[in-house]
Amino acid sequence: MAKPKRAGIYVRISKDRKGEELGVQRQEKACRELCERMGWSVLKVYPENDVSASTTSKRGRPAYTEMLRDARDGFIDGIVVHSIDRLTRRISELAGFLEEQQKHGFAFATTEGEDTSTAGGRMILTIKGAVAQQETERMSERINTSLLQRREQGKPHAGGKRQFGFKEGSCFQELDQAETELVREGHRMLMDRNPKTPGDVARFWNSCGSTSPQGGAWTIQSVKRVYRSERTGGIVTYKGQDIGDSVYAAPLTREQWETVQALLDSRATPAPHGSGRRKHLYSGFLRCGNCGSALRVQWATVQGRTFRRTFCHSGQRGKDGRLGCGKVSRKYVWIEQQLNEVIAAALSAREPQRQEAPAEDFRGGIGLLEARIRTLRGRWKDGRMADEDYFDSLAHLREELRTLRARAAASVVRRSRTESDAPAVWADETVENLERRRAIVASVIDHVDVFSVGRGRRKPPETTSIRITPASG
Structure with missing residues (x-):
C-alpha cells in the first residue's frame, strides 16, 4: 500500500466532565508523533470530545461519520487513531470499518502498532475490538446491578431536568410546597364529579402565576407531562418497570397517580372518537366518504350568507400520511340534524339505567x-x-x-363519571355541556362517512349521502 499523502487523525474520549479536552489533546499529540515517524502528512483532525462509542450509547458520532465519508471520497487516504477502543467499542462497527478500508483502499494505523494489511493483523485487531466491547458490556452490567439495588431500596434516579413539585437541586428528594399544592389542586379538579380538563388545570396554574420548570406558560401537554410522570406519584422505575415506592415524599400518592392515569387514558381517544375540546358537536366523527380523511368543520361566508360547512382539506394529512382529496364539501346543519335524530332514537331505545352495584373493593x-x-x-x-x-x-x-x-x-x-340521566344531559345544548354530549355521541356512533352531493342542488340531500357506523359494544 502506498504511503498516504493526506492522513486524517481521529481522536475521541467518552467523558470529559470539565470540558478541558485534555484527553483528546494527548491522543492527537501521540498520533501526530506516529505520523511524523512514518512520514505521513496530516491533513485534518476529527475530534470527538465527551462522546461514547459503546454498545449502550445512542448518540451519533458526526466526526466519525465525516471521517469515513472523506475516506470514501478520497479526500483523505489514511486514518490514524490512538488505539482501537478509541475508534470503536462495537465489534459490528469495527467489522464495517475494516470492510470500508478494503473496499476504498485507505491506510490505517494506531499508536499500538496494529497491522491491517494481512489477515493475521485484521484478526488480532478484531480480537482487540471484541475485548473492548466485552469490557464496556461488563461495566454496563455492574452499573445496572448497582442502579437496580438502589431502586429496590426506594431511591429513584436523581438525574434529569427539574420536575414540577420538587425543589430545584434536591435530586427529587424534597418537595416544593407551593407547587405540590397546585399539583394536588389540579388532581382534585380532574377528579371532580363535573370534571375539568388538563386545559382547565393549565389555565388555573397560569392564573396563579406559576410557570413550568422551563420558565414558560403552562399548556395542556406540559400539564399532562406532570401527571404522567411516575415521580409525581412517588413510584420508582427501572428500565420502564415499576420497582416500588420511593422512600421520599411525592406530590401525589400512588393511588391518586394511578387514578389520574386511568382518567387521562380514558380521554386519550383518537380524534374521530371525539376527544379533546371542540366547538362543534360532531367534529372528529365525520370522515370523507371518498378518501377517508377526517373532515373539518368551520364557519364560512359565501355571497353574504354565513353558515357552517364540513369539508375535506386537500392540504391536511391523515393518519396514513396521505393528503385529503378535497372532493367533499357539505353544509353542516343538515348532517347535524340527521345525526341528532339518530342519537335521540338510540337514547330513547335504551332501558332505564339500573342502580349501580356497589363498587368492588380492591x-x-x-x-x-x-x-x-x-x-x-x-x-x-x-x-x-x-x-x-x-x-x-x-x-x-x-x-x-x-x-x-x-x-x-x-x-x-x-x-x-356515572351518568344518571343521559337524555337530560343530551337535551342540555349549552356550550359548557358540549363535552358530555360528545361522550354520549361516542357511545352511539363510531364515525360517519360523508359523500359529495354535487353542486347546485336545491332539494335536501338524500339520507344515503351519509353512512353511519355505530359504536362497537
Missing part, C-alpha cells in the same frame, strides 16, 4: 400482594433466596399488583 387484594412483595424482599436481602428466584417471583407479583391497581383506578373513575 384494597384487600392490593394490601395482600404488597405484603407478599415485602416478605419476598426481606428473604432476598437476608440471603435466604437466590437472585434468579427472587426476580422471577417479584416480576410475577408486580404484574398482578399492576393489574389490580389498574382495575381499582378504573373503578374510581367509573364511579365518579
Whole structure:
C-alpha cells in the first residue's frame, strides 16, 4: 500500500466532565508523533470530545461519520487513531470499518502498532475490538446491578431536568410546597364529579402565576407531562418497570397517580372518537366518504350568507400520511340534524339505567400482594433466596399488583363519571355541556362517512349521502 499523502487523525474520549479536552489533546499529540515517524502528512483532525462509542450509547458520532465519508471520497487516504477502543467499542462497527478500508483502499494505523494489511493483523485487531466491547458490556452490567439495588431500596434516579413539585437541586428528594399544592389542586379538579380538563388545570396554574420548570406558560401537554410522570406519584422505575415506592415524599400518592392515569387514558381517544375540546358537536366523527380523511368543520361566508360547512382539506394529512382529496364539501346543519335524530332514537331505545352495584373493593387484594412483595424482599436481602428466584417471583407479583391497581383506578373513575340521566344531559345544548354530549355521541356512533352531493342542488340531500357506523359494544 502506498504511503498516504493526506492522513486524517481521529481522536475521541467518552467523558470529559470539565470540558478541558485534555484527553483528546494527548491522543492527537501521540498520533501526530506516529505520523511524523512514518512520514505521513496530516491533513485534518476529527475530534470527538465527551462522546461514547459503546454498545449502550445512542448518540451519533458526526466526526466519525465525516471521517469515513472523506475516506470514501478520497479526500483523505489514511486514518490514524490512538488505539482501537478509541475508534470503536462495537465489534459490528469495527467489522464495517475494516470492510470500508478494503473496499476504498485507505491506510490505517494506531499508536499500538496494529497491522491491517494481512489477515493475521485484521484478526488480532478484531480480537482487540471484541475485548473492548466485552469490557464496556461488563461495566454496563455492574452499573445496572448497582442502579437496580438502589431502586429496590426506594431511591429513584436523581438525574434529569427539574420536575414540577420538587425543589430545584434536591435530586427529587424534597418537595416544593407551593407547587405540590397546585399539583394536588389540579388532581382534585380532574377528579371532580363535573370534571375539568388538563386545559382547565393549565389555565388555573397560569392564573396563579406559576410557570413550568422551563420558565414558560403552562399548556395542556406540559400539564399532562406532570401527571404522567411516575415521580409525581412517588413510584420508582427501572428500565420502564415499576420497582416500588420511593422512600421520599411525592406530590401525589400512588393511588391518586394511578387514578389520574386511568382518567387521562380514558380521554386519550383518537380524534374521530371525539376527544379533546371542540366547538362543534360532531367534529372528529365525520370522515370523507371518498378518501377517508377526517373532515373539518368551520364557519364560512359565501355571497353574504354565513353558515357552517364540513369539508375535506386537500392540504391536511391523515393518519396514513396521505393528503385529503378535497372532493367533499357539505353544509353542516343538515348532517347535524340527521345525526341528532339518530342519537335521540338510540337514547330513547335504551332501558332505564339500573342502580349501580356497589363498587368492588380492591384494597384487600392490593394490601395482600404488597405484603407478599415485602416478605419476598426481606428473604432476598437476608440471603435466604437466590437472585434468579427472587426476580422471577417479584416480576410475577408486580404484574398482578399492576393489574389490580389498574382495575381499582378504573373503578374510581367509573364511579365518579356515572351518568344518571343521559337524555337530560343530551337535551342540555349549552356550550359548557358540549363535552358530555360528545361522550354520549361516542357511545352511539363510531364515525360517519360523508359523500359529495354535487353542486347546485336545491332539494335536501338524500339520507344515503351519509353512512353511519355505530359504536362497537
